[in-house]
Structure formats: C-alpha cells, structure tokens
Amino acid sequence: MGVRDSGRLADGVVLSGIAKSFGPTRVLEAIDLAIEGGEFLTLVGPSGCGKSTLLRIIAGLETADAGSVAIGGRSVDHLRPDERDVAMVFQSYALYPHMTVAGNMATPLEMRRLTLAERLPLIRHLSPRRPRVMRGIMAEVRAVAETLQIAHLLDRKPAQLSGGQRQRVALGRAMVRRPRVFLMDEPLSNLDAALRVHMRSELAELHARLGITFIYVTHDQVEAMTMSSRVALMDQGRILQLGTPADLYDRPATVAVARFIGSPPINLLEGEADGTGGVRIDGMRLPIAPGVAAGTRVTVGIRPEALHPAPARHDGPVLRARLKRAENLGAEWMLHATLAGAGDAPLVVRITAAEHDAAAAAGLLGEDLALAVSPAGTHLFGADGARIAVRRLAGAA
Ligand SMILES: Nc1ncnc2c1ncn2[C@@H]1O[C@H](COP(=O)(O)OP(=O)(O)OP(=O)(O)O)[C@@H](O)[C@H]1O
Ligand SMILES: [Mg+2]
Structure with a gap:
C-alpha cells in the first residue's frame, strides 16, 4: 500500500538561513538546504555538528533563532509539531511497554480521530461511533503492519520483540499518520551490526515504496552512502558539501569531506x-x-x-x-x-x-x-x- 494519496506529488522541504545558538554556543550557522519531494536526504557529520538540532527544527520540536522552514512550498514556522504532518523516529523508539504492537501503532490515530471521552476507560464504551472509528483505525494499522511485515506480531508486547522488530513497530507507528515527510534521527544505532545492515536495505525499500520525502540523520558515513539519494555532510553547524553519494566520494570539495567519506x-x-x-x-x-x-x-x-x-x-x-x-x-x-x-x-x-x-x-x-x-x-x-x-x-x- 502507498501512504501517499495516489497522484499527489511528494512534498519537498526548504530550509532558508536556519541559525541556532544554545546560550553562547553557535550550533547552526545560516543553513540553506532545498530537499526535493520524494528524496532520501541524509544529514551526516561528526558528533555534535548540529544534525539532530536541525532535524528537530524541521519537526518543530526546537525553534530556530533565524531562518525559515517550508514544507510543500508553504512556511511551517507558525505550525506546532503535530500540525506539520511530519513523523519523527528516534534512536530510542519509546514504545509503550504495556500496550500491544497494534495498540502502539493505533495510538497516534486514536489521538487524532477520537475525542478525549472516547479514549477514557469505562466512559469510552458509551460512544456509539467509537467501534466504527476503531475498526477503520485497525484496518489501517494492519495494512501498515503488512507493509512492514510485522502483521503477525500485532498482539505481542514490545518486550516480546527483537530489536529489529521493535524498530519496525516504531516506523509503523510513524507511518500510520501518513506523514508528508519522514524524519529519522539515528534510528538504527541501537541495533547490532548485522541487523543494521539488513534494516538499511529495508529502509531504502520502504522509501521507494512510500515515495515520500525522507530526511535521515546519522554519524555513520556508510549508512549515509548506501541509502541516500543525496547527502549533506555537516561539520560545526555548516554544510560542507551537498551531493549524491558518488559526488562526495569521487569529487570531495574539501579535505574534510574526503577524510570523512570512505572506509x-x-x-x-x-x-x-x-x-x-x-x-x-x-x-x-x-x-x-x-x-x-x-x-x-x-x-x-x-x-x-x-x-x-x-x-x-x-x-x-x-x-x-x-x-x-x-x-x-x-x-x-x-x-x-x-x-x-x-x-x-x-x-x-x-x-x-x-x-x-x-x-x-x-x-x-x-x-x-x-x-x-x-x-x-x-x-x-x-x-x-x-x-x-x-x-x-x-x-x-
Ligand atoms: N538543549 C541544548 N542545550 C544546550 N546545548 C545543546 C542542546 N542541544 C544540543 N546542544 C549542543 O549543540 C550541539 C549540536 O548538538 P546536536 O544534538 O544537534 O548534534 P548531533 O550532530 O546530532 O550530534 P550526535 O551525532 O552526537 O547526535 C552540541 O554541541 C550539543 O552539545
Ligand atoms: Mg544527534
């Protein structure tokens, strides 16, 4: 199943002059970056260079000191995170331990489609429309679970899953919201080496299937090189070079780029x-x-x-x-x-x-x-x- 409505073009993300300081520390220096709709763009760079901060600014979880973020050609600067239609997956996927996989994945949709009363224990059963809404939600959860090949795990709790399965549940919980843009901050770094390699190709495949814009953060240059349509290599709050993996490898703009890319x-x-x-x-x-x-x-x-x-x-x-x-x-x-x-x-x-x-x-x-x-x-x-x-x-x- 494709999460995008058929025929609709994927939304690009345009960052203009994004600057950010924490106290006296300048973390981002006037970042300009145009990410095309449907692209798999990776922000890569050494620890502390500002990748997560930039991603959080796109998500609306952090406010920039200067500059603007546009998604699908419209400024989202005034929008709250939940109004931006972006989904974010973090390194720690923070699944609810007491809920099943299905419950975890359904939560974002329940929050959106049910009233507070319809979500409260005991009272919720008084709502005549709740069973119908929940059936719709569960059908969507199942479809996403099938895409991620975790449909057979829907009744399990997170503790009964492997690391890779938990990671897929976190992705699924983000996918059910049908985001315009997928933001991922080191989502594979908690997995062992073999599983990381496997999930790399799964993510690349997922991106191809969904056709939406992915912005992916990693400090692992191999991850950046293997999955991305383009890579933005960052250092100390700046983008040193933006290009395809082949551009960065075959035509590094500076010694710093040449040194960082390649293993x-x-x-x-x-x-x-x-x-x-x-x-x-x-x-x-x-x-x-x-x-x-x-x-x-x-x-x-x-x-x-x-x-x-x-x-x-x-x-x-x-x-x-x-x-x-x-x-x-x-x-x-x-x-x-x-x-x-x-x-x-x-x-x-x-x-x-x-x-x-x-x-x-x-x-x-x-x-x-x-x-x-x-x-x-x-x-x-x-x-x-x-x-x-x-x-x-x-x-x-
Ligand atoms: N809330 C905050 N308050 C103060 N300093 C912060 C805050 N968040 C981040 N920083 C600092 O800003 C800089 C950039 O942090 P950021 O988390 O964006 O780096 P990163 O590139 O994601 O690094 P890593 O690869 O280690 O995750 C770091 O020096 C960090 O210490
Ligand atoms: Mg980070």
Missing part, C-alpha cells in the same frame, strides 16, 4: 607542486598536478583502492612504500604500509583477493612495496583545504 579512510599525503606538473612527496614525485604553480603546498588524497602493488619499474605514477602488515578480509585484503621516505606517512591499500594472490605470486609483496597510483581515486587539495580542480590528472591514460 577505510582516504590516504592523505602532504606535498608541494614542482611547477612542471608534479607533486613532490617525501622525496618522491607524482605527476598529478598539471597547471599548479611551483611551491604550492598541496594535500594529495589517494583512496585505498586507488593504490595497487606494481613492479618496481612500473610505467606510471608510483609511490615507494614499506609493507608492515597484510590483513585478509576474505574477498579483499588491506595492506598497511608506510611511505618509504623519511616521513613514514601511513598508507592503506585495498585490493581484491585475486589481485593480492597475483601480486604475491609475482613477488610484489616484499617489504619494499611499489604502489601504482590510479588517477581516478586521487585528489588534490590546496593549503586552504579546498579541492584543486586539475583538468585531467597526468597519467590517466
């Missing part, structure tokens, strides 16, 4: 442009900076999968390193090395098991390791941390 994290090496298209790193030269002025301090970012064991006399950009440790992860290997120069900068190399075995057979995995650098996963940043756009990294052929 294991990107290798960062300090160097200096030599003015002839090369970067000098610890006595080595990588021909990766065409058009960058001599003497420019740069940071070279190389994704772990952009490094490959190569013969010492490889034709193309190469870094010389010392292999410290090789980790077998089954389908792939992580090679932990340090740059051969005096600086001893750490390097992580990620290769498939097949590539590892071939390199080992060819005798390429000795203590002295030559690493071919693939330009596709290599990024250049200036001293200010901003990406240096080089038209085409040398050696890309």
